[in-house]
Amino acid sequence: MNKMISGLMAGLFAVTLAYAEAPAKPAAPAAKAEVVAPAAAPAAPDCAAKAVSKSGKPLTGAARTASIKKCEGGAAPAASACADKAVGKNGKPLAGAAKKSFVKKCEAEAK
DSSP states (O other), X not given: OHHHHHHHXXXXXXXXXXXXXXXXXXXXXXXXXXXXXXXXXXXXXXHHHHOBOTTSOBOOHHHHHHHHHIXXXXXXXXXXXXXXXXXXXXXXXXXXXXXXXXXXXXXXXXX
């Protein structure tokens, strides 16, 4: 329950910061930047809000950057496909070291 409340508070905080940093009237040169930025702009507040540690505190530095990059799709697409294929002989999903080993081998073969 505390994690959910912390996550919601972090999300509201990130959205508030996003709106507070937005300029009221964009200048003419900034209009050109807005044409390039909209594709990344919607994901940034959501990903920034999700950049929270297990204890509920906002991440900072390299950890925050890595979390946002992963959230925006910086992770390899082959990883999710390999994780989906990680099923044992009995049809149950692999877990732990077996899953890690299978995904590592699958990703190496995909390259």
